[in-house]
Amino acid sequence: MSLGDDGYGSGHNDYGDDRHHGTRTRLPEGEVDPYAPTRRGSGRSGRAGRPSGRNLITVVGVVVLLIAAIAFANRGDGSGSSSDDDGSPRTPTGTRATAPTGTKPVDGKTGGIATGFAHSEQGAQSAAANFAVALVSADILKPDRRHELIPQVFVSDQVPELQKKLDAAYSKDFLAKVGLNEKGEAAKGMTYVSRTAPIGTKATKYGDAQATVEVWCTGLFGTAGTSSTNPVANDWFTMTIEVRWVDGDWKAVSWSQKDGPAPVNSDRTASTADDIAKAAEQYGGFTYAR
Structure with a gap:
């Protein structure tokens, strides 16, 4: 499952190990290494073993x-x-690299979503990356959990209308098509997987009060189980999220999605449905920040 270009659901049938090596300096003949141990003095002046x-x-x-x-x-x-x-x-090409800046990425989490982003372009990109993960998660298909997530992600004036649209988009019929009941839960013995991983972010517009950020993502979507008719597959897409600075934090205003950029698929053998289900349950997600 991934989001459609209009920002609402459409079914898929189908953030080093630094090692410090010592270095030796070879001096030309005739020169003295100032770091070499001092020879004992043999002359009459000065104490033995003390450098001049x-x-x-x-x-x-x-x-x-x-x-x-x-x-x-x-x-x-x-x-x-x-x-x-x-x-x-x-870099010389103008791209922005991820690096320590002294700016604390986030202050904490509310309901599993990072909060307290820095009031900067970097903070806006961090917020958008975390919002992308929430908006394409398995929780967004669960009505109760969705009604908790939307107020945490979006500005308050967008919440009522957005809740109505998402409730209509993720209807009982839609959920049935992806193998879920009306509560957004998979059948017994099955595991629904919807996991998104941001690959990178780019601010296409930035101001102190509002910004537009593109989040390039990959993800896993589908139902894992021996009798699944919607097996878990990977996807590549880019989400465009508009954020606004409200009450000391970044909040989403709107979002849309388009396919790609997608790399060439490798010829790696697909894992079993059981392996995918276990991985989805055992491996936790991340807070994304740059």
């Missing part, structure tokens, strides 16, 4: 130079990647 004042000055000087070089390298020369106002690096 000249060696101490050399070590300090090298350390200062290394610190300056590292600071310069981190700063960049202007020809590589630069940073946006929110601190996230921007």
Whole structure:
């Protein structure tokens, strides 16, 4: 099951392991490694085993130079990647990479949906990614759960009308076509799967009060079970979600969906219905933020 272009249901029949390696510097012959152990002095002046004042000055000087070089390298020369106002690096092509920015992604969750997004373009994209997961989840087909989710995702002035439209779209007849009862539950021995994973986000419009974000997604949709007539299959789609800054958080105003971009399917053997059902039940989802 995925959403149609009008934003409502249409049935499918058919966020590293860093290792720090030590480095050795090979010096030209004749030069002295300032970090090498100091030889015991054999002369009459100075105590044995203590470096001379000249060696101490050399070590300090090298350390200062290394610190300056590292600071310069981190700063960049202007020809590589630069940073946006929110601190996230921007590559020469203008694309925005996911990176630590010092901005806390979310403050918490309400009813399983992330809340407390940053008042920034980054926060708007995080909100849209999490809303996409909720709007194409199995819970959206359950009337009781849907009536809890919609007020959490959407601005209050859109909730009453949207609830009516979704109740009509996910009618008893529609649910029966995807193998669910009127409560949105699968038959005994069957597991309905509707799981979405955002691949990336892009803000096509942004302002302090409102933004439009595209969320590229993949997902699993269908009913797992030995007698299922609607087996679980994968899908690729892009959701466009308009969000508004309301009462200190981003809320959705509207959304739509289109197919793709989709990669070439691999020739990997499909798992059994039992394996898919177990995976859907045992593996939890994520809070998406950038």
